[in-house]
Amino acid sequence: MxxxxxxxxxxxxxxxxxxxxxxxxxxxxxxxxxxxxxxxxxxxxxxxxxxxxxxxxRIIGLNGHLIVQPERGRALEGYEAIAARIAGLSGVAQVAPVVDGQVLLSSQAGGAGAAQLRGLPPEVLRARPVLDRGIRLGSLEEFGADPDSVVIGGRLAQRLRLQPGDTVTLTLPQARGGDFSAAPRQRALRVVATFDVGMPEVDSRTIFVPLATAQSLFALGDAVSEVEVMVTDPAHVAPVTSEIRAALAGQPLRVADWQRTNSSIxxxxxxxxxxxxxxxxxxxxxxxxxxxxxxxxxxxxxxxxxxxxxxxxxxxxxxxxxxxxxxxxxxxxxxxxxxxxxxxxxxxxxxxxxxxxxxxxxxxxxxxxxxxxxxxxxxxxxxxxxxxxxxxxxxxxxxxxxxxxxxxxxxxxxxxxx
Structure with a gap:
């Protein structure tokens, strides 16, 4: 040129x-x-x-990239078949049942506060890298060995003056069924670890318990609140969402990915x-x-x-x-x-x-x-x-x-x- x-x-x-x-x-x-x-x-x-x-x-590391929930009610029956169908799809890395709910906590030191309880299988919780890196006190190895074990956010533990090995009392204030005279359900849990993932809204109000414990607390039997799905590429979650919706078509289920649930952010x-x-x-x-x-x-x-x-x-x-x-x-x-x-x-x-x-x-x-x-x-x-x-x-x-x-x-x- x-x-x-x-x-x-x-x-x-x-x-x-x-x-x-x-x-x-x-x-x-x-x-x-x-x-x-x-x-x-x-x-x-x-x-x-x-x-x-x-x-x-940090946002989606503790939660699934996708969630599958019932359209009506709070209990998802027969989640095993749903999880098996989703696990066979391409791009899916992990499928986990979850029980989610609000509880009240109180400690022997006199602290009290509300918390978001999440029930997960112990092996699923240990496989979450964000939580594993965020452990500050205690260890996840003890989680699940005792059904009354709990992992609690660091800010929440500080407010309640809790350390690993302490006992925290968990209270469900809402009575089930129509018997409003029923006493609130309570359970004493042992703190095995505290975590800090760098998000105050998570560290100050989230606790994790074994799945079976959460099902017992909320009287769900074999049901769960939702099924969480982890994908191999969270940045391209939309195609996997479409595949899951197609695979679960005809069932009264709602499928939402992290881009939709965190749409404002x-x-x-x-x-x-x-x-x-x-x-x-x-x-x-x-x-x-x-x-x-x-x-x-x-x-x-x-x-x-x-x-x-x-x-x-x-x-x-x-x-x-x-x-x-x-x-x-x-x-x-x-x-x-x-x-x-x-x-x-x-x-x-x-x-x-x-x-x-x-x-x-x-x-x-x-x-x-x-x-x-x-x-x-x-x-x-x-x-x-x-x-x-x-x-x-x-x-x-x-x-x-x-x-x-x-x-x-x-x-x-x-x-x-x-």
Whole structure:
């Protein structure tokens, strides 16, 4: 596309000579601007991906990616057949029965409070990585060995002044059936572990008991409240949801995935992600305008040289390609350097935490930096490809108008006024 003559002239124009330092410095700043814009876009989107993944892991890590509930009533009969049918579908990683309900807790130390009780098979609870990593005191190994064992949120345990080994009294205040004179059902449970998953609304009100214990407490017999389904790829849960609905068609069941049950949080994250991408794209756009200005100044400064080239036989197309190559060298070079810098930071974000911790220890930054230090970085190849294409595209578009102006210069006028 560019012959040797055009490349030689273009690279000669990019090298500063005496009296042309300002244009060269402007070109360098244009290159640095688009480099930093692309790098920032890659780093911020990667950190936001990590934040979204961390948040969704916390939200859906303790609950299923999908839930199957009865349309009417609170008891799901014959859940074994439903679980077996769902387990045979593609994309399903785990199927677990769950009993869910509200209870009151009281401790011997005098604390009391409401809690959300969740009954799960012990092996299912131990297989939840979020909870396993969040254990602060005690161990999950004892959960289920004793039917009266309970795992309790750390904030709730602190409020009730409970430690592993303590006894907590669980009360169901609602009487079953029509006998309102019946005494509330109570049961003493032994705390085997406390957890902290980093979500206050979970840590301050959630307890886990074995499934059989929960069924006995709520007088459900062999029924459960719902069936939770874990999928292999939570980000693409919609196709699995459709398959489960098709497999359970005709039964009075309701199937909802985590995107629907957490629709407000999911929608807010999507809006924030798109707005942030747009704002950072404007940074790259501003850097592209710097290329326009620096290339326009270069064309104006080289007007006499362009006229001489034209009188020596250079065609307008050759002049156009010379300045296209000048602009593309600045823009595409900056984009590729920004791509390498941003990808290097995003993929080695964990290694940079030591430096960030040092900055945080200086006291120059507040808790915001401490929060950022703890965020993971997840590089999405598709997003990085879009950013790279965006930077290259804007860089090339920025060179078109100045290059066209250079090709339209009239040699006679340029030499007369040069």
């Amino acid at each position: 560019f012959n040797a003559f055009e490349r030689a002239v273009a690279f000669r124009y990019l090298r500063a000579r005496k009296g042309e330092r300002f244009i060269s410095v402007t070109a360098i700043f244009s290159l640095l601007g688009i480099m930093l814009g692309v790098a920032t876009l890659i780093v911020v989107t990667s950190v936001m991906n990590g934040f979204r993944q961390d948040l969704m892991t 999911y929608a807010a994250m999507l809006v924030e992600r798109n707005v942030m991408f747009l704002i950072l794209t404007l940074i790259v756009l501003v850097a592209a305008f710097n290329i326009v200005s620096s290339l326009t100044m270069l064309v104006k400064d080289k007007g006499r040289d362009i006229a001489i080239l034209r009188t020596m036989g250079a065609k307008r197309g050759a002049v156009l390609r010379i300045f296209l190559l000048c602009g593309a060298t600045i823009g595409c070079g900056g984009t590729l350097l920004g791509f390498a810098l941003g990808l290097g930071i995003a993929t080695n974000f964990d290694a940079l935490r030591r430096g960030l911790l040092w900055l945080e220890s200086t006291g120059l930054f507040g808790a915001e930096l401490r929060f950022l230090i703890g965020l993971p970085s997840v590089v999405d190849p598709q997003e990085v490809g879009i950013i790279l294409a965006l930077g290259l595209g804007l860089s090339l578009l920025a060179t078109l108008w100045p290059s066209w102006r250079a090709a339209r210069i009239d040699p006679a006028e340029a030499l007369r006024h040069g």
